[in-house]
Amino acid sequence: MKKINLILLAVIYITACSPQTLATPTLTPLPSETLRPVPTSTITLRPTISFTPTATLEPLGVTFDISSDIPMQDIEEIQTGLELARIYLRDYLGGDISSDFQKELTIRIVATGLGDQSLGGGGNCCTFSRNEMYIFFDVKHMHWARTEKPNLFRALSHEHIKIAVHEYIHAWQSSLGCFRNDYNPLGNWMNEGIAEYIAYDITIQQGIITKANVKIFMYNAAKNTGELGLPLQALEANGLGLVWPGHVGYLAVDYLITESKQRTLSLRLICEQIANGETIDNAFKNVFGITRKDSYVKFAEYIKTLVP
Numbered sequence: 001m002k003k004i005n006l007i008l009l010a011v012i013y014i015t016a017c018s019p020q021t022l023a024t025p026t027l028t029p030l031p032s033e034t035l036r037p038v039p040t041s042t043i044t045l046r047p048t049i050s051f052t053p054t055a056t057l058e059p060l061g062v063t064f065d066i067s068s069d070i071p072m073q074d075i076e077e078i079q080t081g082l083e084l085a086r087i088y089l090r091d092y093l094g095g096d097i098s099s100d101f102q103k104e105l106t107i108r109i110v111a112t113g114l115g116d117q118s119l120g121g122g123g124n125c126c127t128f129s130r131n132e133m134y135i136f137f138d139v140k141h142m143h144w145a146r147t148e149k150p151n152l153f154r155a156l157s158h159e160h161i162k163i164a165v166h167e168y169i170h171a172w173q174s175s176l177g178c179f180r181n182d183y184n185p186l187g188n189w190m191n192e193g194i195a196e197y198i199a200y201d202i203t204i205q206q207g208i209i210t211k212a213n214v215k216i217f218m219y220n221a222a223k224n225t226g227e228l229g230l231p232l233q234a235l236e237a238n239g240l241g242l243v244w245p246g247h248v249g250y251l252a253v254d255y256l257i258t259e260s261k262q263r264t265l266s267l268r269l270i271c272e273q274i275a276n277g278e279t280i281d282n283a284f285k286n287v288f289g290i291t292r293k294d295s296y297v298k299f300a301e302y303i304k305t306l307v308p
C-alpha cells in the first residue's frame, strides 16, 4: 500500500508530511564534534502550549473546514503551528503568505483515519494541494494519532505543531511560485528539506528540542530509510527510490544555510528567483554562491564528517 502511495506521489506532487514511523526513535550519540548530542535531560519541555506571538499578526485569511468530531486539542495544535509558521515567515523570511493566496486556501481537518483520499493524496495524514488549494489534516490517521511514544518530541502535541508548520510552509512555497502539484523545480529533497528545516527551527527556537538532537535524529533517520545511501541528486525527483527525502533534505538545507550569506532568507530568494523565470541551476548559484552540482559534492563530503 505504501509503495502504491509513493508511486502516486511520483505522478502528482501533493506534498505529505514525513513518514514518522520510518524514522528511528533512538538518539544514538555519534562521536563527532558536529553532532555532539545534548543530554535529553537538559531539553526544556513546556507542559502546555503557551507560545506567545512576538507581535500581533494580521488575521489569517484562510477558510477553516473542520469536521464536527475534531477534538479541540488537535484544532489548537494546528492553529498554534500555523501561527508560529506565520511569525517565522514574518520575522525571518520576508513575510507571510499573501492575503490573496490566503483567501483561496482552505485548512481542512477531518477525523477519518483514511488520510487524504484525493488523487495524489496517497492516504497521507497531512498534505498540501495547490490544485485544490487546501492544507489537509486527518487527526485519526496513524501518523497523527499515534499511541506509541513520539520518536523525537516527548509530547505528541509538539510533533503536531511541527507537522502543521511543515504543511503551511509548502503552501508558502507555492504562494511564492516555486511549487505546484505538477511543478517542483526545487526538487523533492529541497522542497521537503525546506519545510522540515523551518518546522524544526521553530521548535528549536521555542525551546522544545535542541538543534544538536534534531541533527542526530535526522542523520539516523536518513540512514535508516536509505536516504543516505543515495546521492542527493537522486532525490530530486518525487518517488525516485521510493523514499521520502525530508531527513537528508533537512541536513542539506541546514548545510546550505550555514554556508550562505543570506542565511535563512535564502530559502525565500531561491523560490522568488525561480518564480521570476530563472532556472533552478541559475537560481541556486545566485543564492548560495555555488553550483548545485558542486554543492552535491561538498555535501557528500560534509555528510562523511558526521559519520562516527
Ligand SMILES: [Zn+2]
Binding pocket: 015, 016, 017, 018, 166, 170, 192, 195
Ligand atoms: Zn512535505
